[in-house]
Amino acid sequence: MKKVRLLIILLCLVSLLPTLNYLINRRNENIKKQKERVLLENIGYWEKIVGESPTYRDGYGQLAIGYWQLGAMPQARENLQRAQLLDPYWVPPPELLPLLP
Numbered sequence: 001m002k003k004v005r006l007l008i009i010l011l012c013l014v015s016l017l018p019t020l021n022y023l024i025n026r027r028n029e030n031i032k033k034q035k036e037r038v039l040l041e042n043i044g045y046w047e048k049i050v051g052e053s054p055t056y057r058d059g060y061g062q063l064a065i066g067y068w069q070l071g072a073m074p075q076a077r078e079n080l081q082r083a084q085l086l087d088p089y090w091v092p093p094p095e096l097l098p099l100l101p
Contacts, residue, residue: 039070057086064096073099 043066050059060083067076077099080092084100092100 036070039066042066043070055086057083057090060086061090061092064099065093068096068099 043063046059046062046066050056050063053059060079063079064076064083067073067079076096080096080099083090083092
């Protein structure tokens with residue numbers, strides 16, 4: 001009788017796995033969307049800053065980082081190059097070095 005109860009409990013737990021998997025995936029998607037929204041807000045902020053101060057090297061550096069985090073490599077590379085044009089002695093963050101020619 002004990003084995004039957006244990007088997008029933010085990011089957012109930014196994015039947016919950018698809019539901020748990022769905023909930024975890026949904027939560028991960030929500031986190032990803034929230035992260036993307038924050039990154040886009042950050043990029044918008046720095047776009048405004050460099051629009052007002054087009055010679056602000058660190059603004060372009062921040063844009064490069066933001067676009068890199070978003071996965072938009074062409075925009076990251078472009079802003080990285082702008083920062084370096086403004087200050088050839090500026091050393092970008094190490095994670096951005098592969099974007100340099």
